[in-house]
Amino acid sequence: SLRDEDPTSAVRQYNLGAGEDRAIRKGDYVLAVGEVRGDAAAMSTALTASDRLEVLIQRPHVFEVTMEKRGQTTGLSLKFAPDGTTLLVEEVGEGAARRAGLCIEPGDRILCAGGVEGNAKDL
Known part of the structure; x- marks a missing residue:
C-alpha cells in the first residue's frame, strides 16, 4: 500500500530512511509502478506483485x-x-x-x- 498510516507499510518503511525531499507525501501522484504506467488498476496490481518496487512519483505544482x-x-x-x-x-x-x-x-x-x-x- 502507498499509505503511510500503518507503521508496517512499505511507504512508512521507505520514508523512515528517505530524506524529506525524497519522502512520499500525501498528494503525490503515482505515475508508474515498475514498467506499468497509465493504468491505475494495473499499477495497483503491480504494487502487490513484488516485494521490491520501483515507483515513479510526481509532486504536484499547485x-x-x-x-x-x-x-x-x-x-x-x-x-x-x-x-x-x-x-x-x-x-x-x-x-x-x-x-x-x-x-x-x-x-x-x-x-x-x-x-x-x-x-x-x-x-
Whole structure:
C-alpha cells in the first residue's frame, strides 16, 4: 500500500530512511509502478506483485485560477476515479478556460472548485 498510516507499510518503511525531499507525501501522484504506467488498476496490481518496487512519483505544482463562465461551458473535458479526490483535465476545448487564457493544460488535476474539495464526485 502507498499509505503511510500503518507503521508496517512499505511507504512508512521507505520514508523512515528517505530524506524529506525524497519522502512520499500525501498528494503525490503515482505515475508508474515498475514498467506499468497509465493504468491505475494495473499499477495497483503491480504494487502487490513484488516485494521490491520501483515507483515513479510526481509532486504536484499547485496554482490557483479564477474563471468567470458568464453562461459558457468551461471547455474542460474531465475524468475522475469513483473514490478519487481530484478531477483530471483530459482536454481543454473551446470555452471559458481557453477564452480567459488560463494556464490549464491536459494532465492537470483540479483539487478544489468553488470551495469544494476532497471528493471528486462533488467537484
